[in-house]
Structure formats: C-alpha cells, structure tokens
Amino acid sequence: MGTYIVRRLALTVPLLLLVSVIVFGLSQLIQGDPAVVVAGGQQATPAGIERAREEMHLDRSTAAQYGIWLGGAVRGDLGESFYNNRTVAAEIFTRFPVTLSVALGAIFVTIVLGVPMGLIAGVRPGSKIDRIVTFSSSTGLAIPDFWLAMVLVTIFAVNLQWLPAIGYVPFTESPSEWANHLYLPWIAMGIPGAAGLARQVRGALIDAMEQDYIRTARAKGLPSRMVVMKHAFKNASIAPVTVLGISFAYMLGGTVILETIFSLPGMGQYFYTALINKDLPVIQGVVLLTALIFVVLNLLVDVLYAYLNPKVRLG
C-alpha cells in the first residue's frame, strides 16, 4: 500500500507542472491590457501604463513571466491582486475556510441523504420505495442548485425569517451563528449531490447483490444486514466514492452562483470578481489551487479504491 501511495504521489508532480503550464497559458489568452486598467483606465497616462506594465512584469517575455510566476507559486507566493491590494495567498487563506465550511456541510448532507436513499432503493429494486427514491433523485438532479437556493431563501429567509439570507460568521466566532448562516447553502448544494449519490449507490448495490459472493455469503447463513452492509455495500461503494470525491473537489473549488446568492466571502465569489476584472494573478492562483485540490482528492480516492479493492493496488 505504501509503495502504491508513493507511486501515485510521484505522478502528481508532472501533472501539477502540466496544469501550471495550462493555467498560465490560458490566462495569456485573455484579451485586454490589465496595465491600462491598473493605471486608471480612461484616466491612464502613457507613463502610468508603462509603469504598471513594468510592475506587473508584463514587459517581460511570456516564458520569463511564467518563470517568475511559477517560482513564486512554488514558494506559496501567488502574487498580488491587480485590483484589491491583497496578496492572492492571503486572500485564499481568508476565503478558503468559508468554502471549506460550505463544502463540508454540503457533502455531509449529500452523504446522510444520498447513501440511505440509495440503500433503501438498492435492497429492494422495483419496489414502491425504490420508485419513490428513483423519482426523487431524478427530480433532485434536475433541480439547479441556484434555483433551489433562491426557493430556500424565499421560504426560510424572506417569508418565515427563520434563517439569515446572506452572510457568514466564522465558526470560531460563534458556532451556532456559523451553522445558521450555512444551513441554506448546505441544503441547496447538498440535495442535488445527494440525488446523484443515491442513484449511484442504488445502481452499484443492485449489481453487487447479484454477485456470486453474495449468494455464498447468504449460503453461509450470514444475516442480511451483514450481507448488505459488509459485503455488498463495501464493494458497491467504489463508484459512489469517485462521485463523492469529484463532488467535494468541485465544492471546494467554490461555487460561484451560490456564494453570490448567499453573499458568502468564499473562493467562488473571489474567482468571479477576478474573472470580471481580469485579475490574472487571482485567476491563476485560484485555478492552480483548484487543480491541486482535484489532484489531491483524486489521490485520496485512488487510495480508498485500493483499500476497498485490493486488485487495484496489486495492478
């Protein structure tokens, strides 16, 4: 197992390097001259534009700019935003906990709703409860999270005024207020995830329940609970684990629309503002971080695979 992990870790280095080239290369394709904007837009003077260009290293070759950026990124220095007077690393440090809070809660909702629904449906395919779960999960998948967010805000914040419509309170400041501000984003983000997960679990469980080892387990006289939970579900969880891993990485990347709706100062809001402003250091930094998150979570998923299915690590 240790060798497997080391081998997978070694593979991530060239992958991240490739990602860095793509991230930097794509950002070079963005139209417009940020030096003009930084120098004051319509008030910019030619001298001011030149000064801004030098400060931003835009007067250097693309390769030199990439070298400067990559050198900084390796040391954790992702540069400074063109517009907001803060380093990208500091801003990510402030904003990442917000997105992490949202993602953890949402993935919790996804799991606690999705897994039992998938199990209930999977152990009795074709039953009435299966049809209800299948219909519910299809509906959940079809509902866009931002629409669900708006409905939840309208009901629970505007009409009932039970929950705040916007804002974020750090956990360290007040755990209860932290949760109060996040219930709606958790549900809005977690329900579509749960719908997808339920379908995955159901499908995988139905397949697993038809395998020979399940018949053998039954023949041995194991109780059904053990057959389902220990033998069938463990083997059926490989595909759902992949889905969960990708969902969690996606959530950690920041969900732009949800963070805007709930005015959450997370990565999505930061990235959205940077895109509008063509704030290259921020775009590069956030995309690189997101790629890193995907790589790390994929690695974890692979390790989990290897745990769930020893054939993977042997291969």
Next chain:
Amino acid sequence: MRELSQGARIRGDDMTSLNSVASRIRGSVAIVAVIAVGGLATVACGGGDSGGTSLRYGYDMSAQFTNTFDVAESKGDCDAVPMSYIYSSVLGYDPISGELLPELATEWVIEGGAKKSITLTLRDDVTFHDGTKLDAAAVKQGIDRNNKNDQLSGLDPIQTIEVVNPTTLKIQLKNNQAMPLLYTLADARDGMIMSPSSVDTAAERPIGSGPFKFIEYKPGQGITLERYDGYWEKDTYDFGGIEFTQVGTGPPALTALKAGSVDMIRAEMESLEAIESDENLGSVVQPSGAYLQFQMREAYKDGRKSPFADERVRKAMRYAINTEEINRIVEREKGEVASQPLPKDSPGYNASIANAYPFDPAKAKALLTEAGLPNGFEFTMAIPGPGIKNMADQGQLIQDQLKKIGVTAKIVPILGQDIATQYYIEGGGDAFAAARLASMFYPTAIDSQWGKYEFVAIWNGAENAVITDLMNKALGSNDQAEIAGFVQQAALYTSEHALEVPIAFMPQIIGFDKARVGGTFTGQYDICKAPDLSGLKMK
C-alpha cells in the same frame, strides 16, 4: 415508510432480515430529519438580528472596494463610499448645484495669473478619531500622500504646499486652473485627510475626522463603523453606526433587503418595481449627473475615418435615436431626458438647445441622403457587457431605431475593465452606447470628452479646438458665473455639431426597510459617491 415492508417481495427467505436493514436505514433518515428540524427550530428561536441603532447597509464590496482605506493605495473610485464616512475632506460640494461648500477648509482664496495659488483657511475645532488635533501640517501631509496615487491625477497641478500657520495653507499651482483643483479637493478620495499618526496603518486601520470611526473590516464580509461623538459638525448623524454588509449587486441585494438581513441597499433600476410594490420597503430616487449616451468615434488613431466623421451623419443619429423611448424603457421614466452633457440643474446647462433635436426619422433619413448614404450604412456599436441589463436594453433599442433609417448597428459587448483598451485604444467599434459617469466639476463633463489631450477625445479622434479653448477659459476662471457661461457655450457647440447623442440622465436608487429606516436622506449622486445620510433616523 409503510410501503417498504408491504412492497418487500424479493428474496422472500430474507424478508425479515431485509426489513431489519431497511428499518435501520429508515432510522438513520429519521435521525437526520430530526437533526435538521431541530436545527431549524433552534434557528427560528435565535436567528433574528437585534440590529440596534446601526444602519446595515448592503454593499457589494467584492466588486466595489479594493481592500484598503488608504487613499494613496486605493485602486477604485468606489472605495470612496465607505471612506467618505471615515474621513473629512478639505472641501465639500453640492452635487446638484455644483457649489463648493466648506468642510475642513472654511475659506479659500485664489490669487495669481498664469500660475495661481490657493490659500485655505482651516477649521480649528477638528480632532481626528484618535484625539489628534487637525492642523495645516496634517492637511498638507494628507494631500501630499494622496498625490502619490497615480489614479488621482486631479492633484497633479500642485507644485508646492506651504504651511503658513496651524490653520492656514498655501497651495502653489503649476498652472492657472485653481477651480478644478478646489473641486478635486472636494472630490471623493483626493481631498480626504487622514490622521498623521495613521500613515503607516491607514490601509487597515484608518483614522480620520469624519462622522464615523473605523471599528472593523472583514474582507468579503463587512465594514463596521461607529458614530464619532467628537465629529466637528455635531449632531449631524442621529444613528449609532454603519455596518457595510456584503451583498451582490442586483437580485441578491434585493433579497437581503426583503429578508431583513440589511436595512438599505443601492438598487438597480430593474429592482425598483419590486421595491415599490412591497409595502414594507421604501425607495429614494436621486437625480444624477451620469447619463446614457451614444458616443461617436470621428476617426481612428491610424487615420481611418469612421462613418461619424461627417457631421450630417452625426446629426442624423440625433434625430433617429428616440431618447424618450429609451428613458421610458431603460430608466422607467425616472431619468431626465438629456439634450446635452449636463442636467437641467447644472449651472452649465444651456436651455436654448433643450429641444434642438426632436425625434424625427424622416429628417434623419434626409440627412443621410445628403451625406451620400441614401441606403444607410453598417457600423459596429460597442456596449458594456455582456450581462448588463440596462446597457443591453439600450443597445437593442438604438439598434432597432437606427434600423428604421436603414442604418445597421452590429452590437459588440465589451467587459467594463476592457473598455479603455478594447474600445478606445484598440479601436473596437465606431460608436459606444454606454453610460457616462458624472463629473465632479461640471466643465469636465465636456472637457474630458472633446478637450485636447483628454483620453476619450484622443482615441475617438475628437479633440476639438473650439471646445478646448472654451474649456481652458472655464477651467482657468475663478468666477462661477463666467465658468457657467463658457460651459453653456461649449454645450451649445456640442449640440450644433452633434458631437454626441445624449440620451437620459440616470437616477440612482436606494431601497430601504421602512420598519428600520426613517427620516430624510438622499441617494447617491453617482455609483461611487456615498449617499448623504445626515437626515436618516433608525427606528
């Protein structure tokens, strides 16, 4: 749940055990449901906001605040909104009449000819929030420091600042344009004065002498200000503080207001109907100097002429564009139909040209024929966007209106941050249908568009000798009546030569929660100007 056991028909030999599994799963779901309901119940009991006497002002800081309270580092005009409550400025002004008002300086005297000087007399009863007394040395230090910001080019004409005595400053200029400098010192950021003790910390912990003192800033979340009881204009503000709260522009702001999460927002025009139809909400519609405009390029930097180089074609545009229709649809008739770059209340407004170009497509067609374009022509019209509703609506209406005289406008949206580069510098269009921001000192509304060496004029090929001469006279004059006369002449010239199609002045809208906010207050004169909250009362 009952259906599960009734419907369990597979693997009959395991019926009991499977029911046991299902029962456990059902139990888990039930526990989650109980936790969720319990959570909501807790929230329902404790989720309310006590509010207090602070005003919770919903503001899109992520888009309109550049994370610094130091004027020297500020990178955005809209930073001025929260800063305006923390810092006092050297001077104030009435945005409608354009009149300069005393603030930290109570008197200003202009002297000299080709190179003028301004002597400022300061109040002697002002203390900063840290207790430091304001004097001429602090004001000099503040202006010098603000002048380090490249974006604040209005301070460039300053040659030297001399401290005459603790309440007197003498500013020596490099040119004769003293009035523009005075207005610059009344402008949002340029004239804000910080405490000398906060020079190194102003970015994060600003200390000014304004009506509210800084308490806390949480990036992406909010700014907390508390009323400063030592404010030099005592009893102006009758509420305890301002909490700027992050809300996204548009629908998220409106939702936050309706939910009671904030007390006040700057609203978009498309939100006004929703505010007016909600009996719990109120609105303030403030006239503004910003205006919708169809701006025409006369020539490209490389010497190419645009179709609008011909004055007859420009006049055809003025007759063909139905400004009243655009005001009705885009501004919901809340705007003021424009005939020139300045609104009716401005001293520079020229009443003689108010009806110079009535909507007349036939006349527009005749002018095109006269210009040798009987079948019209095609051109590229840049608009800010995509995704900016009022700009898209305006562009669409202009496109439709011009089509009726045979002119085809191809719409090209350009992101706000790229307008300077893509439209002006790179020549990305023959015309630009957008909104022109309000000018602090009203002559600059004209000078900045057609004056020599002005950015827009340079790249539009629109530097105009007559306008430049009139504006030099206006900007060099110390006499308000004389300035107004020159500006009116310039406005007449812009109309006679159809240098632009002014469409409608855009109101700024504030929405507020009637249960929390009362009193009288004004909205923002421009998107980056703070509303005057001095008459506001919290309930």
